[in-house]
Amino acid sequence: MIDFSRVQKELQECTRDTEASGIKVSPKSDNLARLIGTIPGPIGTPYEGGTFQIDISLPGMKNEDVGMVINLCGVIGGFLFADGYPFEPPKMQFATKVWHPNISSQSGAICLDILKDQWSPALTLKTALLSVQALLSAPQPDDPQDAVVAQQYIRDYQTFIGTARYWTETFAKTSSLGVEEKVQKLVEMGFAEARVRSALEAVGGDENLALEKLCSV
Amino acid sequence: MEETDFDSDRAAEDYYYSSADDATRDGAVSEDADWNFDSMEEEDLLDSEHAESHKGSDRSYRILKKEDVRQRQEDAIAEVSTVLSVPRPAATILLHRFNWSVSQVHEGWFADEDGVRKSVGFLDHTRPFSDIDASDRITCGICLDPYPPAEIFPAGCGHPFCRECWGGYIRTSINDGPGCLTLRCPEPSCRAAVDRDMIDKLAPSEDEKKKYSEYLLRSYIDENKKIKWCPGPDCECAAEFDAGGGDSWDVSCPCYYSFCWNCLEDAHRPVDCQTVANWISKNKDQSETQLWILARTKPCPKCQRPIEKNMGCMHMTCNPSCGHEFCWTCLGDWNNHNSCNGYNGTDAMEVDKHRKKANKYVAKYAHYYERWAANDLLRQLALATLHRMQTEQLTRLSSVQGKAENDLWFITEAWAQIVDCRRALKWTYVYGYYLSENEGAKRRLFEFLKGEAETGLERLQECADKELQQFLDDDGPSKYFEEFNAKLKGLTAVTRTYFEKLIKALENGLSEVQTTGTSGEED
Numbered sequence: 108m109i110d111f112s113r114v115q116k117e118l119q120e121c122t123r124d125t126e127a128s129g130i131k132v133s134p135k136s137d138n139l140a141r142l143i144g145t146i147p148g149p150i151g152t153p154y155e156g157g158t159f160q161i162d163i164s165l166p167g168m169k170n171e172d173v174g175m176v177i178n179l180c181g182v183i184g185g186f187l188f189a190d191g192y193p194f195e196p197p198k199m200q201f202a203t204k205v206w207h208p209n210i211s212s213q214s215g216a217i218c219l220d221i222l223k224d225q226w227s228p229a230l231t232l233k234t235a236l237l238s239v240q241a242l243l244s245a246p247q248p249d250d251p252q253d254a255v256v257a258q259q260y261i262r263d264y265q266t267f268i269g270t271a272r273y274w275t276e277t278f279a280k281t282s283s284l285g286v287e288e289k290v291q292k293l294v295e296m297g298f299a300e301a302r303v304r305s306a307l308e309a310v311g312g313d314e315n316l317a318l319e320k321l322c323s324v
Numbered sequence: 325m326e327e328t329d330f331d332s333d334r335a336a337e338d339y340y341y342s343s344a345d346d347a348t349r350d351g352a353v354s355e356d357a358d359w360n361f362d363s364m365e366e367e368d369l370l371d372s373e374h375a376e377s378h379k380g381s382d383r384s385y386r387i388l389k390k391e392d393v394r395q396r397q398e399d400a401i402a403e404v405s406t407v408l409s410v411p412r413p414a415a416t417i418l419l420h421r422f423n424w425s426v427s428q429v430h431e432g433w434f435a436d437e438d439g440v441r442k443s444v445g446f447l448d449h450t451r452p453f454s455d456i457d458a459s460d461r462i463t464c465g466i467c468l469d470p471y472p473p474a475e476i477f478p479a480g481c482g483h484p485f486c487r488e489c490w491g492g493y494i495r496t497s498i499n500d501g502p503g504c505l506t507l508r509c510p511e512p513s514c515r516a517a518v519d520r521d522m523i524d525k526l527a528p529s530e531d532e533k534k535k536y537s538e539y540l541l542r543s544y545i546d547e548n549k550k551i552k553w554c555p556g557p558d559c560e561c562a563a564e565f566d567a568g569g570g571d572s573w574d575v576s577c578p579c580y581y582s583f584c585w586n587c588l589e590d591a592h593r594p595v596d597c598q599t600v601a602n603w604i605s606k607n608k609d610q611s612e613t614q615l616w617i618l619a620r621t622k623p624c625p626k627c628q629r630p631i632e633k634n635m636g637c638m639h640m641t642c643n644p645s646c647g648h649e650f651c652w653t654c655l656g657d658w659n660n661h662n663s664c665n666g667y668n669g670t671d672a673m674e675v676d677k678h679r680k681k682a683n684k685y686v687a688k689y690a691h692y693y694e695r696w697a698a699n700d701l702l703r704q705l706a707l708a709t710l711h712r713m714q715t716e717q718l719t720r721l722s723s724v725q726g727k728a729e730n731d732l733w734f735i736t737e738a739w740a741q742i743v744d745c746r747r748a749l750k751w752t753y754v755y756g757y758y759l760s761e762n763e764g765a766k767r768r769l770f771e772f773l774k775g776e777a778e779t780g781l782e783r784l785q786e787c788a789d790k791e792l793q794q795f796l797d798d799d800g801p802s803k804y805f806e807e808f809n810a811k812l813k814g815l816t817a818v819t820r821t822y823f824e825k826l827i828k829a830l831e832n833g834l835s836e837v838q839t840t841g842t843s844g845e846e847d
Contacts, residue, residue, distance in 0.1 A: 116468045193466060194496040221512075228466045228493055229483070229510040 109165050109191045114139045114232075121233050130236050132163070140165045144199070144236045148279060149244040153206075153271035157279025160202040161239065162215070163232065165192035196226035197235060206267075206274040208248040208257035217242070218252035269309055276312025289314045293321065385575050385585065388551065388562045393544050400426050408433055413519035416540070417444050420505055423547040445508055445517030447481050464489055465511060477526060479509040481516035491528035494518075498532045502539040502546075555588050556581025573597070580707060582747065594830035595751045595758075603754045607693065624648055625655045628685075692757035696750050703746035706785075710739040717796065726801045734809060738788040738816045745781045745823050749774075755830050766834040777826045780819040787815050 118139075121132045131145040144161040148154030199222055201215030209218040221230060221238050251257030260267045277286050286307065292314065293303040298321050310316035388396075397419075403426050404415035415429075421444050422428040432440050441447075461470035466489035476484040485493070489510075497504040507518040520536070527533050545551050551564045559579040573586040574593055582591035584600075592600045621630035624640075626648035631640065639658055642648040649658035713736055722729045752774050759767060791811075795802055829836065 110467055112469070113467050190492070190496055190499070194492045225512075227510050227512045228489065228496075229485075230512055 109140055109167050110193060111139050113193060114165065117231050117233065120231075124233070128233070128237070130233055130240070132232050132236070135162075140167060142232070143202070144232065144239075146236050146240045146243075148275060149240055152244055153268050154243045154275050154279070157203070157205075157275035159205060159243075159279055161199050161236065162202045164198040166195045166198065167191045193228040193231075196222050197232060198222075199235065199239065204274060204278040205243075206256055206271040207243065208246045208251045208253060208260045209242055210256075211253050212256055213253075216252060218250060272310075273308050273312045286312060289317070293317065384566050386564045387554075387575075387578060388564055390541065390560050393541055393562065397424070397541070397544050400424060404429050411521075413521045414446060414517075416520055417446075417506075417517050420540070420543055420547075424544050442515070445515045447516050466493070477522075479514075479516045479518050479522060481509050481511070481514050483509050483511040483514055483516075485510060487526060490522075490526040494523060494527050495529075495532050498527070498535050498539075502543060504536060505539055505543055552585060552588065554579060554581060555583055580710070580743070582744075591747060592751045592754075593748060594827040595755050599754060599758060600751075603696075603757070606689075622652070622655060625650050625657075689757065692753045696753040699746050699750035699753065703743055703750060706739060706742045706746055709789075710736065710743060713739055721792075721796055724798050724800070725795060725805050727805070734813050734816070735788065735792065738784060738812050741816050741820055742781065742785050742788060745777070745784075745819060748823055748827055749778065749781065752826065752830065763834075765837045769829070769834050769837050773822075773826045773829055777819070777822040780815070780822040784812075784815040784819045787812050 118132055118134070121130065125131050129147040132142055133145075135141040135143050142163040142165070144163050146159050146161065148157035148159060199217055201210055201217065204212065204215070206212055210216070217239060219238060219242055221227075221235060246260060248257040248260045256267070259270070289307060289312070290300065290303050293307075294300050296318075298306075302321065303317070306317040306320045307314070310320055397416075400419055401412050401415045404410070404419055405412045407430060408415065408418070410418070418429045418433070418440070419426070421440075422432055460473065462473055462476045462484045463470050464476065464486040465483055466485055469486065471484075471486050475486055477487060477490055478484055493510050494504070494507070497507050504523075507523075508514065509516040509518065520540075523536050524533060527536070545553055545562050548564075550566070551562050553559075554561045554563060554575070554577040556577055556579045559577055559581060561577050561579060563575040563577065563585055565573070565575075565585050572593055573584045574582060574591040575585050576582045576591070583589065584591055584597060587597040587600060589597070589600050589604070595603075621632045623630055624642040624646055627642060627646040629642070629646070631642065638652045640650050640652050642650075650656060651658055651661050654661075718729055718732050718735065721727070721732060721735070752770075756770065756774075759770060761767075787808075791808060795805055795808060
């Protein structure tokens with residue numbers, strides 16, 4: 108069973124701290140078992156400038172534990188949770204598409220030890236999200252979640268950086284110009300659309316770099 | 325075995341029995357007030373089995389029951405605790421870390437105490453809340469609720485958690501498996517060990533404590549290279565093997581499961597572990613593969629290797645080492661081949677002959693497999709009879725024939741002998757399958773010894789089965805019962821001798837074939 112009182116406290120603490128950390132957690136619905144986490148892409152990485160949303164689902168009680176919990180309630184008065192969050196790790200996956208060796212480019216599944224066997228109930232949603240953010244800064248291609256991305260990271264680092272930046276531009280940026288607007292802008296300058304798209308992708312979505320590239324050929 | 329022997333042995337033994345030094349096992353720790361028949365039978369049986377299976381072998385093993393393992397753990401913990409002057413829970417953690425080897429703990433500890441302390445998570449114990457006023461409130465690191473200091477339980481490192489949160493933490497960890505034996509403080513950066521005292525104090529229910537203690541017990545066997553669990557169904561015994569120069573790994577567990585300590589398969593003297601592995605993997609894929617081969621291939625008429633035709637014309641050339649050229653349709657030699665599509669009685673017979681040749685190896689396998697499986701079935705049935713004897717038949721026999729139950733041990737012994745013989749016999753068929761066709765003399769000796777043993781076994785089983793039944797059906801004591809007693813004892817001994825000879829001869833690779841071609845019959 109989820110300890111909702113603790114989840115409430117965590118949300119309050121996180122809200123107080125959002126200015127400093129940039130990390131937000133907000134409930135998806137009113138039962139607090141499903142939440143949305145938001146982390147900024149770390150500075151100095153291809154994820155810089157992006158805002159990434161993470162689906163959080165808090166594990167509750169397993170069906171087979173129900174009897175035990177009732178029993179425990181009888182034995183130890185007021186014992187209201189068993190085995191759910193925070194004793195079991197929160198389930199997290201990227202809702203925003205991201206190009207990273209330890210994150211599935213298809214499903215957004217995250218390969219991170221503290222979300223599995225290294226979880227501790229003394230960790231919080233905020234500390235877990237901070238770890239996810241740290242994972243964006245420090246990919247571990249030797250322990251990949253997405254083999255294709257990991258291979259690219261190892262064999263062709265420059266292309267990896269370009270693709271990761273392009274995905275950030277495409278999927279993780281809401282405020283700046285979308286890719287379609289950039290394409291339109293460059294096409295209006297007289298370049299062919301296919302060339303514009305491949306140039307944008309090659310430089311990671313930066314329209315100035317793309318323009319340079321288009322002019323240099 | 326006599327009652328007096330048993331008692332004195334029991335008094336003298338420590339916590340195990342050894343097949344090698346002939347000490348007896350405490351088959352019935354809980355049933356000691358009056359003489360218990362079952363336990364005596366088991367004693368006797370075990371003794372006789374061990375004495376037999378280990379004759380001439382300097383390997384020895386001990387059967388450890390759960391209580392024995394627990395006792396060993398307690399002894400090790402007491403020793404480490406005394407020598408290192410650490411509390412017992414700390415000694416337990418150290419022993420678990422060093423695979424339950426007292427000497428390794430001592431070595432490790434005296435070489436680098438600080439390193440060991442750090443690696444297992446021993447910290448300098450402080451009283452972190454002693455200077456806090458009882459009216460203050462401390463926030464639990466998990467539920468984030470405030471508690472008075474008395475309701476906060478740190479693991480020696482001072483990280484504060486309340487009783488409920490400890491309960492949830494411990495239960496989750498214990499339900500996750502044996503990893504709970506190396507439980508640490510919930511604070512991620514802290515490596516402080518959570519020892520058994522903490523578990524006992526903070527586990528939410530007895531259920532968790534029991535599980536923890538079970539994992540601790542299992543870790544002793546799992547981390548010990550000399551001890552393995554008996555693979556018998558529902559058996560909770562373990563067998564410890566001492567290194568020795570012998571070549572038998574067979575263990576007879578008190579649960580009546582006999583297994584090979586080395587490969588954990590069913591006990592398989594006289595064949596070796598590799599042969600057993602080959603045989604088992606062969607059995608696994610044999611049925612499918614055989615059908616496929618029979619349906620899709622023909623054998624090369626010269627080398628008999630099965631050939632699959634998947635393309636091309638009728639002119640076949642076998643693989644290089646053979647190179648035989650033949651017609652796929654009639655399997656005739658290609659060199660003087662004209663046409664084979666007209667019907668011809670003799671050709672058809674030729675084909676049939678070739679087919680027969682090809683089927684020969686399938687037939688050989690089938691022959692040995694059938695007998696192997698049949699003897700295994702007979703072994704299982706004999707085992708069931710043995711259990712039935714012990715649970716009901718002997719009591720009945722005792723009342724019909726007016727004999728004390730402990731005078732009827734010879735019947736249990738006979739059936740235990742039958743079980744053993746069926747097992748050995750079953751494996752001799754595997755031996756036979758792998759014995760080369762060219763070793764004519766060896767094959768003859770093998771068949772002779774096996775024949776003798778089999779005949780003896782059939783006689784023994786007939787006597788222990790049908791003849792015994794008459795005495796069970798009697799209305800009152802029979803004057804022939806003593807005769808039957810002597811006969812069955814005699815047959816048991818004779819059959820045992822036959823099988824010993826057979827097993828020994830096969831284990832020696834039938835090496836005496838040149839000198840003692842007629843060995844094997846006496847008694």
